[in-house]
Amino acid sequence: MNHSTETPSSTLHADRVHEDVERVVVPSAAIAARVRALAQSIGEDYAHADGRLTVVPVMTGSFLFAADLVRALPQRRMRIQLATVASYGGTATATQGSSIVGTLPKHLEDHHVLIIDDILDSGGTLRLLRAEFESRGARSVKACVLLRKRIPSALSTPVEYVGFDIDDEFVVGYGLDYDDLYRNLPYVGALRREAR
Numbered sequence: 001m002n003h004s005t006e007t008p009s010s011t012l013h014a015d016r017v018h019e020d021v022e023r024v025v026v027p028s029a030a031i032a033a034r035v036r037a038l039a040q041s042i043g044e045d046y047a048h049a050d051g052r053l054t055v056v057p058v059m060t061g062s063f064l065f066a067a068d069l070v071r072a073l074p075q076r077r078m079r080i081q082l083a084t085v086a087s088y089g090g091t092a093t094a095t096q097g098s099s100i101v102g103t104l105p106k107h108l109e110d111h112h113v114l115i116i117d118d119i120l121d122s123g124g125t126l127r128l129l130r131a132e133f134e135s136r137g138a139r140s141v142k143a144c145v146l147l148r149k150r151i152p153s154a155l156s157t158p159v160e161y162v163g164f165d166i167d168d169e170f171v172v173g174y175g176l177d178y179d180d181l182y183r184n185l186p187y188v189g190a191l192r193r194e195a196r
């Protein structure tokens, strides 16, 4: 089992690669193994936590990761509450790079919150959500991301669980998109320049 956040070598490749994908970055078999390992350590960490658990998948990018992860967790009572966060990549907005679309759960006094996101890049999404949940009185707030880019903004953002550390390139698949495309790919791959 692969317990490290290093991406595996190419020996696991069984995925058929989409023509717009330059290269597979994390094969589907490696994702599945890593999801099981993450679920095990998350399960152990929450096994003796008093209070209730609220899992918050961040839409839309984490929909496949969250679906697989929550089913691999030990069966216990948990609330699953989706959050939608809009990110602004450019520098045009004077405000933070991310904003919450819709509502978040209000009363969290007795809840441990576990945020699930697809990729840690600027860190804006996680910082925003963590602050929101803490201000709503959550007993604890932790975050789990499938991918983290090896860049200072991501590496300096607090996060409890990381699937894989990847190089700073634009990736799609397993929930991650380019213009809402490619989310259905079962692996994570680097998108060809020509496809952007």
Ligand code: IMP
Pocket (backbone or CB within 6 Å): 061, 087, 098, 117, 118, 119, 120, 121, 122, 123, 124, 125, 126, 169, 170, 171, 172, 176, 177, 178
């Ligand atoms: P943040 O910059 O850490 O707040 O991440 C914001 C969001 O940007 C992520 O949840 C993804 O939806 C998106 N994102 C960042 N990097 C990539 C990428 O390489 N491919 C696809 N989406 C990305």
Ligand code: MG
Pocket (backbone or CB within 6 Å): 058, 059, 060, 061, 062, 118
């Ligand atoms: Mg996202």
